[in-house]
Amino acid sequence: MNFELSQDHKVLQDAVRDFVTREIKPIAMQIDEEHMIPDELVRKMGEMGFLGSYLPDEYGGAGLDMLSYAIVVEEVSKACGSSGVLISAHTSLACGPIYTFGTEEQKKKWLPPLNSGAIIGCFLLTEPDAGSDAGAIATTYRREGDEYVVNGAKIFITNGGYKGTGVLFATSDRSLKHKGVSAFIIDLQTPGVEILKNEKKLGIRGSYTTAFALDDVRIPAENLLGAEGQGFKIAMDTLNGGRIGIASQALGIAEGAFERALAYSKERKQFGAPICDLQAIQFKLADMYARIETSKLMTYKAACLKDSKKSYTMESAMCKMLASEAATYVTKEAIQIHGGYGFICDYEVERMYRDAKITEIYEGTNEVQRVVISKLLLS
Amino acid sequence: MKILVCIKQVPDMESRFKANSQGVWFEETDLAFRMNEYDEYAVEQAVQLKEQLGDAPEVTVLSIGPDRVVEAIKKALAMGCDRGVHVQDPAAATRDPWQIASIIASHAGDKGYDLILTGMQSQDRGSAQVGVTVAEELGYACATTLVGFAFSDGTVTAKRELEGGIKGVVRLRTPALVTCQLGLNVPRYPTLPNIMKAKKKEIQTIAVAELLKEEPLATTVSFHPPARKGGGIVLEGDVGVLVDQLLGILKDKTAVLR
Ligand SMILES: Cc1cc2nc3c(=O)[nH]c(=O)nc-3n(C[C@H](O)[C@H](O)[C@H](O)COP(=O)(O)OP(=O)(O)OC[C@H]3O[C@@H](n4cnc5c(N)ncnc54)[C@H](O)[C@@H]3O)c2cc1C
Numbered sequence: 001m002n003f004e005l006s007q008d009h010k011v012l013q014d015a016v017r018d019f020v021t022r023e024i025k026p027i028a029m030q031i032d033e034e035h036m037i038p039d040e041l042v043r044k045m046g047e048m049g050f051l052g053s054y055l056p057d058e059y060g061g062a063g064l065d066m067l068s069y070a071i072v073v074e075e076v077s078k079a080c081g082s083s084g085v086l087i088s089a090h091t092s093l094a095c096g097p098i099y100t101f102g103t104e105e106q107k108k109k110w111l112p113p114l115n116s117g118a119i120i121g122c123f124l125l126t127e128p129d130a131g132s133d134a135g136a137i138a139t140t141y142r143r144e145g146d147e148y149v150v151n152g153a154k155i156f157i158t159n160g161g162y163k164g165t166g167v168l169f170a171t172s173d174r175s176l177k178h179k180g181v182s183a184f185i186i187d188l189q190t191p192g193v194e195i196l197k198n199e200k201k202l203g204i205r206g207s208y209t210t211a212f213a214l215d216d217v218r219i220p221a222e223n224l225l226g227a228e229g230q231g232f233k234i235a236m237d238t239l240n241g242g243r244i245g246i247a248s249q250a251l252g253i254a255e256g257a258f259e260r261a262l263a264y265s266k267e268r269k270q271f272g273a274p275i276c277d278l279q280a281i282q283f284k285l286a287d288m289y290a291r292i293e294t295s296k297l298m299t300y301k302a303a304c305l306k307d308s309k310k311s312y313t314m315e316s317a318m319c320k321m322l323a324s325e326a327a328t329y330v331t332k333e334a335i336q337i338h339g340g341y342g343f344i345c346d347y348e349v350e351r352m353y354r355d356a357k358i359t360e361i362y363e364g365t366n367e368v369q370r371v372v373i374s375k376l377l378l379s
Numbered sequence: 380m381k382i383l384v385c386i387k388q389v390p391d392m393e394s395r396f397k398a399n400s401q402g403v404w405f406e407e408t409d410l411a412f413r414m415n416e417y418d419e420y421a422v423e424q425a426v427q428l429k430e431q432l433g434d435a436p437e438v439t440v441l442s443i444g445p446d447r448v449v450e451a452i453k454k455a456l457a458m459g460c461d462r463g464v465h466v467q468d469p470a471a472a473t474r475d476p477w478q479i480a481s482i483i484a485s486h487a488g489d490k491g492y493d494l495i496l497t498g499m500q501s502q503d504r505g506s507a508q509v510g511v512t513v514a515e516e517l518g519y520a521c522a523t524t525l526v527g528f529a530f531s532d533g534t535v536t537a538k539r540e541l542e543g544g545i546k547g548v549v550r551l552r553t554p555a556l557v558t559c560q561l562g563l564n565v566p567r568y569p570t571l572p573n574i575m576k577a578k579k580k581e582i583q584t585i586a587v588a589e590l591l592k593e594e595p596l597a598t599t600v601s602f603h604p605p606a607r608k609g610g611g612i613v614l615e616g617d618v619g620v621l622v623d624q625l626l627g628i629l630k631d632k633t634a635v636l637r
Contacts, residue, residue, distance in 0.1 A: 007447075007449055007450050007453060008453065008574070008578060010450050011450055011453045011454050011457065011569070011574060011577075012571070012574050014413060014450070014454065015454065015457065015568055015569040015570075015571075015574060018568055019568050047570065048568060048570050048571060049570045049571025049572045049573075050571065053571050057572065057575070061572075062570075062571035062572040062574070062575050063572070063575045064571055064574070064575055068571070072571070
């Protein structure tokens, strides 16, 4: 067993860190305040290869592995959770299923512009009445000639505001439940796709969370992803991999907050000494760090399992759960260590605290992760 | 055309240093290492020249040190160098500039490099001797502290930084060696696809014993980390003067105004 990153992964980590320090960190606060990631940054992240890290180079990806992807999302999220989830949802939830389930023609057509960042991808599963119970979706499709016609509504779609390429889930017959669900690749510029709104949120404010109305949207039959009726399986498999991305995002947010809390504890003096001399603060730092390291080990393990083509469902559920709970805990304690200053926006841990919460909710709430883990234990 | 870039991996200079058990250098454990800042300018300039000359030059990047320095070599390969040479030397940190320069010169001696680029100095030892000594040993023309670089028809036109912000321009016929200073260029980020491509580039490993024949000329006898910082600097007086003082300190001691 060897718990050290390989030299290649260290080179990558160092390169991503440099980019993040110079290009993202200085504008993270602005991204939160303006509810917007500048197009310029999205373009630069595309040039860096952040938007297709683990996809093969024949489809315009960087050809790296899942662990490299986890490192990218983690490092970016240390500075900006919004940019982290842009990468994660785009890569895991849009590029991922097209690569895994797409035909050769579909991959050749859709992946290169996604992997270069020219087009931003999203994943359209959740609906007003179907969240954790994704098999209950009510968006319908019917076949008409060589097209599918889709009607319904989708909500909470990360990256939806870019109106790029989506992986869309719809049912042929709601009474069939999950067996009726199919997946489609959709160009969100298609007539009938309407953005109802981009939500205002507690955190990850730079990330779009979009509600769509789908009104007689015509999708070419060739855009069916996988076979009809396979959609639910595609969704679950995709989220399985996606959880590694969210765990990495959560891990990065936690590390970003920890770095600041540790530095602040050494600078801030009360009662004539830095507050890190107080055992009350030292114990907080110990608890924070231990949770970060635990989450990191599990996240990297899940990524390595996926890379070695082993089963990773259990580990991806565990890393998502552990890292997101580490993130909410660590950011909360980071504010506490900052005292009143932590509550003030200028100190950034306030933003990180807000950004952390969503990681316990999306891509399967942590209650759902516990269901997944315990089911596997008892099966 | 053949180009050689010599790079060093140095610790993050913000680290807290302590002396090693022999008391002659810093203890390496727990330090994070990266490519020497000035060497990044050298790598970038070499890659820019390669691009200017339509990919024709072959750019070799060389580093002397323990296995960890391969990380710096790989970064340089991901930035666009073609091949790497790792002179494996676990004791590199104890060598004096004369020995390091001799190692490089004995590698470069029969390779016919037209141009060699190095950093102006290393961020940790800071002797600024290696580049010029290599040039001397090889009989190359040499210019130091470059802040501007142009190349055509076998001639390097170099803008040098002199004291107090004065610049001077010198011309050198190749074969030549130049040392690079902050301000020369903005090093590119290695992109993910290029990091992937770099994995396929050759890195030749050479044991230091094959190249090192020289004894040190200046042996380090002791090492002194800075005392733990006190309460910082307090500036007092007239605001106008204060601003100038502060600007001076920010310029000299930090990277914020670069
Ligand atoms: C910012 C943001 C971005 C999002 N991005 C996307 C996206 O890109 N694409 C997409 O399709 N969706 C996205 N979502 C949707 C997200 O995945 C869902 O919100 C999430 O899965 C929970 O569904 P829900 O909100 O309907 O909650 P519900 O399912 O109604 O859950 C409510 C509560 O009940 C609990 N609960 C529900 N079922 C069970 C169970 N079986 N056992 C135990 N507890 C249970 C939940 O854990 C939760 O505590 C996003 C949501 C947000 C807020």
